[in-house]
Amino acid sequence: MKILIVKLSSLGDVVHAMPAVQDIRRALPGARIDWVVERGFAPLVGRCEGVERVIPCEIRRWRKRPFAQETRAAWRAFRADLQSQAYDAV
Numbered sequence: 001m002k003i004l005i006v007k008l009s010s011l012g013d014v015v016h017a018m019p020a021v022q023d024i025r026r027a028l029p030g031a032r033i034d035w036v037v038e039r040g041f042a043p044l045v046g047r048c049e050g051v052e053r054v055i056p057c058e059i060r061r062w063r064k065r066p067f068a069q070e071t072r073a074a075w076r077a078f079r080a081d082l083q084s085q086a087y088d089a090v
Helices: 011-027 039-046 059-064 069-083
Strands: 002-006 032-038 051-057
Touching: 002 011, 011 032, 011 039, 032 039, 039 051, 051 069, 059 069
Parallel strands: 002 032, 032 051
Antiparallel strands: none
């Protein structure tokens, strides 16, 4: 089973969601868990035992210049990265 956690917002929210990874692993020992998170929090999530893949995004930065060419290119790359995997639960 492949599971994607999407927790982007604040540091506190990310930290409070981390125990869910261990709960999932306990309930589904063979589960593969990936996590989408703001780039600034990616190193923290990468240290969370049980997370196989951290997918960084920059929603906060993208919101500032949504129509900029760089933003559109980064969004397309992020979306392609997400769509490269099929998840059973998000």
